[in-house]
Amino acid sequence: MFVAFPAAATDMDTPVEYTEQERRKILSMTALDSERFLDPTNRFSGNEKAVAFGKLLFFDKRLSDDRTVSCATCHIPKSGWADGKLYASRDGALRQTLTLTNIGYNRWFGWGGSSDSLWAHSLIPIEAPNEVAGSRVQVAVRIQTEKDLYSTYTELFGPIPAEIAPAQLPEQGRPVSRDPDHPLHRQWMALSDSQRRAVDDLFVNVGKAIAAFEATIVSRSSAFDRFAEGLRDDNPSQMAALSTSAQRGLKLFLGKAKCVLCHSGPNFSDGEFHNIYVSRAGEDDYGRWDGVAQVRASSFNFESRHNDARPEQAFPWVRYVTRIPESKYQFKTPTLRDVAQRRSFMHNGRFSTLDEVIDFYDEIDEAKEFQDHEETTLVPIGLSHQEREDLIAFLHSLTDEEAQSELPDL
Ligand code: HEC
Ligand code: HEC
Numbered sequence: 001m002f003v004a005f006p007a008a009a010t011d012m013d014t015p016v017e018y019t020e021q022e023r024r025k026i027l028s029m030t031a032l033d034s035e036r037f038l039d040p041t042n043r044f045s046g047n048e049k050a051v052a053f054g055k056l057l058f059f060d061k062r063l064s065d066d067r068t069v070s071c072a073t074c075h076i077p078k079s080g081w082a083d084g085k086l087y088a089s090r091d092g093a094l095r096q097t098l099t100l101t102n103i104g105y106n107r108w109f110g111w112g113g114s115s116d117s118l119w120a121h122s123l124i125p126i127e128a129p130n131e132v133a134g135s136r137v138q139v140a141v142r143i144q145t146e147k148d149l150y151s152t153y154t155e156l157f158g159p160i161p162a163e164i165a166p167a168q169l170p171e172q173g174r175p176v177s178r179d180p181d182h183p184l185h186r187q188w189m190a191l192s193d194s195q196r197r198a199v200d201d202l203f204v205n206v207g208k209a210i211a212a213f214e215a216t217i218v219s220r221s222s223a224f225d226r227f228a229e230g231l232r233d234d235n236p237s238q239m240a241a242l243s244t245s246a247q248r249g250l251k252l253f254l255g256k257a258k259c260v261l262c263h264s265g266p267n268f269s270d271g272e273f274h275n276i277y278v279s280r281a282g283e284d285d286y287g288r289w290d291g292v293a294q295v296r297a298s299s300f301n302f303e304s305r306h307n308d309a310r311p312e313q314a315f316p317w318v319r320y321v322t323r324i325p326e327s328k329y330q331f332k333t334p335t336l337r338d339v340a341q342r343r344s345f346m347h348n349g350r351f352s353t354l355d356e357v358i359d360f361y362d363e364i365d366e367a368k369e370f371q372d373h374e375e376t377t378l379v380p381i382g383l384s385h386q387e388r389e390d391l392i393a394f395l396h397s398l399t400d401e402e403a404q405s406e407l408p409d410l
Helices: 010-014 020-028 048-060 119-127 135-147 147-155 183-189 193-214 223-233 244-254 288-297 354-362 364-370 383-398 400-407
Strands: 084-090 094-096
Touching: 010 119, 020 223, 020 244, 048 147, 048 193, 094 223, 119 135, 119 193, 135 147, 135 193, 147 193, 223 244, 244 383
Parallel strands: none
Antiparallel strands: 084 094
């Protein structure tokens, strides 16, 4: 006798329904502002010439001492603007390259938020010995001795003061606050106050041009966004941009799995810092705890003379930021747009697939063992095999395929 058996495949394709609350949440996660992000602290943001110069510098190895490293060495466009590798940070802890996707939409920069502007953060790698490994004095010399850089720089920023002409400067030099006897620090201090001021001005201009370019790295038009438009317009054929599996994943993201508590808004990030137990025993990277001290001490922060914003234009976050014991082990919530392009995940690169990330969130209690801090929002989810697949399908739907196809192969 033939027994009617509910076919799994048919069940799986049952159209997904949305409550009014879910609908509102979904619409709040789409339509990332199409305007290029304009940063009031950077008067060159949005300036086409600055964008072009910044792009040239980003891919140019001449910012590094031995001319072998550029920003793109680690921020590889087609790998989600990262490389999935670990590098020793200033405190010796290992951190992986952070994505630059939608970087202009961040409030803090770096895994621990050690900068309050994109341009200030773009200067740090130029001088970090394990990143671009240059120095601000060397940048000032190179900008003047490389013909194409010199003409573009002066066209954009005006003439360079004669007191920092290459003949007036050593080859290298930068402040090394932790080690006043460092040769680079001594060379830096051998300059006059006004030479140091002029070098800093030039260096900051370079950072502002690079930041103007970085802010154009935008991912905003994914299958999820086409689906959301369909949901708004009640257009089922457009809603089909998201597979049924990804739609179920979206419901989990908003509901049972609670991802949206932190990965919220059109950039899928609250821009804040959380301890989600990614650090393992023996890892002493304090994340936000160190970031707060660094951003406050930075000579390029919002309080410095290099900030172009008028007081009413931008909120001086850094003036009010303090660290509390809970800041330890907190890291910035990364955007999930284009997340499937990345090669590894979390500040310490702990996971190399999205499957592993989902397993981690699913079994979060095991991760809590070595830290006493209680993050009460994170509890084991209890996902079925199918629910894992659905959540991962949803994460894959956040890639802006068209923007990806236009990126250079590096
Ligand atoms: C050797 C690899 C490497 C190079 C070269 C490099 N970076 Fe990075 N980048 C990193 C790492 C690692 C981080 C995370 C650092 C941290 O949080 O302490 C990062 C973080 C960033 C961030 C913060 C992103 C965010 O979401 O907050 C920006 C901006 C950035 N880099 C810009 C640049 C620029 C501009 C250059 C070139 C001048 C550059 N990087 C060169 C590895 C690199
Ligand atoms: C309590 C806030 C919070 C919740 C809830 C949360 N996340 Fe995260 N997420 C973070 C933070 C913070 C990081 C970075 C942590 C680190 O590196 O130490 C992160 C990192 C990630 C990463 C890695 C991104 C990268 O570039 O390295 C993925 C993927 C991710 N989360 C997906 C999810 C999913 C899926 C859910 C729901 C199951 C979720 N998150 C729930 C805060 C949260």
